[in-house]
Amino acid sequence: LNRPNIVILGAGYGGIMTASKLQKKLSADDANITLVNKHSYHYQTTWLHENAAGTLHHDRTRMEVNSVIDTNKINFVQEAVTGIDPENKKVSLENGELSYDYLVIGLGFEAATFGIQGLLENAFTINDINSARLIRQHIEYNFAKYNNEKDKKQERLNLVVGGAGFTGIEFVGELANRVPELCKEYDVPRENVRIINVEAAPTALPGFDPELVEYAMNSLEARGVEFKIGAMIKEVTADKLVYEQDEEIEEVPTNTVVWAAGVRGNKLVEDAGFESNRGRTPVREDLRPNGYDDVFIVGDCALVMNEETERPYPPTAQIAIQEAEHTAENMKRIVQGNDHLEPFTPNIQGTVASLGNNDAMGVIFDDKKIYGWSATAMKKIIDNRYLLKLGGVGLVLKKGKLNFFK
Ligand code: FAD
Ligand code: NAD
Incomplete structure (x- = not known):
């Protein structure tokens, strides 16, 4: 393909990290990359409960997409996706349409309401x-x-x-x-x-x-x-x-x-005709859905099986970020004419949950349990590490959680 059209849907963890990694791996001559998101900003979903409670202002959680991607390499389109047509390689938007050679879907989650009345x-x-x-x-x-x-x-x-x-x-x-x-x-x-x-x-x-x-x-x-x-x-x-x-x-x-009793993948993915298992699309080991070699799914819309437990990996930001990094590498291979794609295996580094701003608990390094201040500090380190990956020290200083004593 001559300068393939790569379209990335969603600028959450999965989408924006795919874009951010691709802009480092490819030059503007290699591919035409478009990132589509319904808002002008990227937000950290993992902080939204703080915004909802009113303990952290939402402006701390969001940042303009254009401030964290290289607009010389990525074309950002602020639009809501309304449909995906994988047979004709098209994406419909509220105000238009896009064609793609390769598609990365990172449209995130919706609440699963299980038909509960009201x-x-x-x-x-x-x-x-x-x-x-x-x-x-x-x-x-x-x-x-x-x-x-x-x-x-x-x-x-x-x-x-x-x-x-x-x-x-x-x-x-x-x-x-x-x-x-x-x-x-x-x-x-x-x-x-x-x-x-x-x-x-x-x-x-x-x-x-x-x-x-x-x-x-x-x-x-x-x-x-x-x-x-x-x-x-x-x-x-x-x-x-x-x-x-x-x-x-x-x-x-x-x-x-x-x-807060359950999530499923974005309905648009199921509506596009991809297989769906409780709202998430099973993907092959290179994160492509069955039958489509030009589509990758990252983040909460993808269902990746854990072969050890024979259960799906949970939908987490941690995995979405790793899937994005992995997909960017595989996309680079495709663009460079290498059709050997690497299989994806998540590297779970732990789970740490906050209990307000002054307490937390979790497991790190497989089985080390942490509580209290050390867990609160670890949670901040995890969050800051993401910002560092996405936008370097500048972004950590601007949006990071730097006060380890509060
Ligand atoms: P998202 O981050 O949800 O991003 C999807 C993006 O797509 C959004 O930017 C959205 O605006 C955009 N979009 C959606 N629909 C459209 C459309 N139609 N058109 C255009 N754009 C669209 N995971 C952890 O690993 N650690 C945690 O500590 C953690 N804490 C969490 C706390 C909360 C309160 C919640 C709700 C979740 C938490 N999770 C955590 C889970 C984690 O947030 C998700 O797994 C992660 O956000 C999935 O990333 P994603 O890229 O698939 O989707
Ligand atoms: P979840 O599916 O993990 O938990 C939903 C809970 O709601 C379950 O305990 C379930 O038993 C309960 N539930 C379901 N139906 C119910 C009903 N009718 N009445 C009462 N309870 C009901 O969903 P979540 O907590 O939104 O998490 C979604 C994903 O995000 C998970 O993968 C989670 O690991 C991840 N997450 C991670 C962190 C972290 O690592 N700190 C924080 C938040 C979310």
Whole structure:
């Protein structure tokens, strides 16, 4: 091919890292590279729970795409993708169309709502900057409204989080720190506010190290988080959440349900006709879906099997970044006429979860457990390392988490 057209969809971890690596590996004469994203900015999805709780401003989380890619080598198109047609090698956009020779799909995740009644209409999800900002404002509005009503409504102060997976746990950790500030700001007694985390499985963080789970729950309970474990959310309305626990149906009056109970790949990928397994597309070992040699899928839209456990790898930023780096290398080979593509194996370096800004826990180097300050510091190091990879020291200084004592 003469200067192939490479189109990358999505500027999340997977998309922007593919672009960032490709711009270093290829010259402008090698390929025509286009990156498409619906916003002008890239955001760090892994910080969105902080934006949603109001503990970190969303401008810290996002950065203009053009500030981190080389616009002499990458053509950035700010557009929403509306469809992918792999048979005709075309991508439709809200205002136009693009043709490609090679496509990299990095369109990320959506909430999986499992058809639960009223969830789509009444619950909030932490998906992107807009949805995180909405949650922050909604919570603040309810605090403000509380003291302006004659009949004080408890549902305004009951904050319910669905799912105690990593997102749910990290989010209630932020809420536990934010609520005392909100109480001061809006003259609301702390004891009037409830933070309730509802989890269907018999434990929080199912599948994770039990000792660390206990540590996390103790830390959060000490700051006022209530857990409902073995409690399956059944329905959400504008002013209540319904769950089933021990075969009993229970209700919590609430205006605020944040659904953090599962994700799936972007629906556009399934709609394009690629195979789909619970919303993610199984890919071959070089990250191409079956039957398409000109398409790569990275990040949460891709389903990569862990041969050891015979289960899919979880959708994480850590893996999305590695897939992107790997895909850039394979794309370079293709462009340079080498058709031997390297197989991808994730290199899991650990899992560290924050429990608010002053506590965390996790596992690193296979089996070393860390807690408290060292885990909080490690989480910041992981985040800063990503920024360093993406934009060098300048970006770390601008957006990084540099205060290791707060
Ligand atoms: P994303 O990062 O979601 O990026 C997708 C991009 O595509 C976005 O920029 C979006 O704007 C764009 N896009 C979407 N639709 C369209 C469209 N139609 N047209 C154009 N552009 C579009 N993982 C970890 O490894 N460690 C963590 O600590 C961690 N913490 C997390 C905390 C939270 C609150 C959440 C929600 C997730 C966390 N994860 C973490 C998981 C991690 O964020 C995801 O696995 C990761 O973001 C996936 O990367 P991605 O590139 O596939 O998608
Ligand atoms: P998840 O699928 O990991 O967890 C969802 C939780 O919701 C599960 O515990 C599930 O049992 C529960 N649930 C499902 N349906 C329910 C219902 N009806 N009622 C009550 N509970 C219900 O989803 P997530 O936490 O959003 O995480 C998504 C991905 O992002 C995962 O791969 C995770 O590892 C990753 N992540 C990682 C970190 C980190 O490493 N620090 C932080 C956040 C997210």
